[in-house]
Amino acid sequence: MNLSNGMGSMSTASSSGAWKSADVVSDQFPAGLRVLVVDDDPTCLMILEKMLRTCLYEVTKCNRAEIALKLLRENKNGFDIVISDVHMPDMDGFKLLECVGLEMDLPVIMMSADDGKSVVMKGVTHGACDYLIKPVRIEALKNIWQHVVRKKKNEWKEVEQSGSVEEGDRQPKPSEDADYSSSANEGTWKNSKRRKDEEEEADERDDSSTLKKPRVVWSVELHQQFVGAVNQLGIDKAVPKKILELMNVPGLTRENVASHLQKYRLYLRRLSGVSQHPSNLNNSFLSPQEASFGAMSSLNGLDLQTLAVTGQLPAQSLATLQAGLGRSTAKSGMPMPLVDQRNLFSFENPKLRFAEGQQHLSSSKPMNLLHGIPTNMEAKQLANLHQSAQSLGGVNMQVNAHGVQNSALLMQMSQPQSRGQILNETSGTHVPRLSSSIGQPILSNGIPSGVLGRNGIADNGRGAGYNPVQQNSSMLNFPLNNSSELPGNNFTLGSTPGMSSLTSKGAFPEDVNCEIKRSGFGASYDIFNELHHHKSNDWDLQNVGLTFDASQHTNTMHGSLDSSVLVHQGFSSSQRSAQSRNPSTVGKAMFSIGEGTHHVNVQNNGQHLNSLIVDNTVRVKAERVPDASSQTSFFHEQFGQEDLMSALLKQQQEGIGATENEFDFDGYSLDNIPV
């Protein structure tokens, strides 16, 4: 265990001071992990407590959400992780989840006897780092520590990547821990991390390894100040820097604000997204800027239209997105750097998730999220995505750093079964839809920064029957707007506020961090929706071909697009099913997540696409993103709906009005697409 030094001492440490960086390296981790369990069912509570104690965790149980919050507030750094039931009489579990996420920023695991897709999706969109189905088995609990680690890891990365200089030279000292507002936990983690880093000497960690960023506790007052500042600036214009200035809180760093902003946005999005459900979820987040993506980032939260409007958004992409969605208005407001159409899956209703923060986006690494592409990502895809997401993991951090709203749109794919429905729907829209069950990499920063691809979870015998893949797959959040088209259940997108959630059941990895941003990469996820039902296995990614095409980058995809994100609409065709697929198959959306250079060049893609698309076979997601650097894994899904594509393209053209050249659709002509 990497963090061997940390947790072991946790149990003994009464305060952060107890943590000595060097001397408490303990191999006991994760023993001593401080868990708070909340469940109104006394039987379950007792069983859970016993199980957790057997895992050598420190357990505190309570049967009311309010009591839990009280405990958490009084003891800010007293817990490492929270496990909560969904259905509770006094407060909805999701509400609790949000509060904890906003205020304390702890990883939260949801549980329920309810394994319905929508509920699980809700968990994902609300930022739960995992979702356990009752009855919970001890194996599932054994590995919950990974969420804690992951979160810390991400925070570290975030700090690093954001280039935070503030913390730069802080030498975390054990004795200083107490001084920090960070919890002992935090200190522990940082220390362990630091140590680890020092050992590794790794890459970016080098200077940040000594960084010890005290954890900022977002108290109610602080949060109110924050909200005040945001409102003053206007939610769209609220940039961490300005917020920081307005708040004028000593000791608060831009990064703190940025990550909090991200969560806040996610929260808002969720709130507002509920209504827009049908339409939203098409957030395609393109990796930031820098060159490559760009466009997508601006998509954050912005309606596609908005995005489309801006020249940046490639007309095509917009068109695709909108067209598919039936929106023909291209909004320009979004500075979408490169909105590659590809990047934007032509989801029915692409909706940019995060409306604000375009500017953030540009600076941050937007993740390309396939919007609304109903893709059935089978587990494989998810896994693939996950892989990429993992590599992209950095993105998450980065995004956070930049305060990018979760560029990662959670694309939660609904179960494959739903695909059938989607299929039907898509026919209407011509928008390539990724069938719901696509597990797209989640580039959601919003999701508690701890979003990490969870490899481990899957393996943990959750017993929930979650397909591991799910967790691994990074989820791309695609706001799917096509509510009309896609049955709600199919896409969780519709249902999840602000999040295009095509979730595959189970907790979607919010933790999937797509390190999309490695260097401004464009994450291109090639998401093929798997309209087929995979059925038994939600995660059967076979159909879904998420391909991360690392290699495809070409920033110059479109004139204006950096494009890293190439969204190919893949239609999962035939493979399974069907016929019905045709209409529904959503164009294969290819998201290529490429770091830096890996940008899918749409233009070039004409051919490239062909090659990509041609693949009719369902790609089992075996492609895993090898590592951060290579994030691109391609998922090919059967591609094949020519008609869809053409419809898509057409729509784009109409919708966008044109800047064909921008989209370079020419290159992406239909005929290139093998049907």
Place this chain on the structure above:
Amino acid sequence: MEVGQMQRQWVDYTKSLFLEGFLDGQFLQLQQLQDESNPDFVVEVVSLFFEDSEKLLNDLTRALEQPSVDFKRVDAHVHQFKGSSSSIGAQRVKNACIAFRNFCEEQNTEGCIRCVQQVKQEYYLVKNKLETLFAMEQQIVAAGGSIPILELSF
């Protein structure tokens, strides 16, 4: 009856409960959690379950007796019951709850009433079985023996 015999009886009885579907793998998990530090864990949990269930079943019955049935409430109760019964491994009860929920969704009062009966029946059955099992365990312990470790694999 000597201890060895009692123990064998216990093993057979336990196995039968699994084979007949009264209990499932989750119950085994509970047994595995029981150790020296917590020698009565299973009994404690199950007792808690019984207590809680009585209340729940009462609430459920009452809710269904209302002139205008609040299905949401009924469903919430059933959901809860499903959760707790599955947590201790009471498989048949859990299954009855699952069926019950379907009727709730359909807002079928008649169906729900029938289901409540079903659920209650299963509950009392398993309660009875478990109480018998625990009595056997007590006898074994009283006779100086120890409860055998089950090696059932599912």
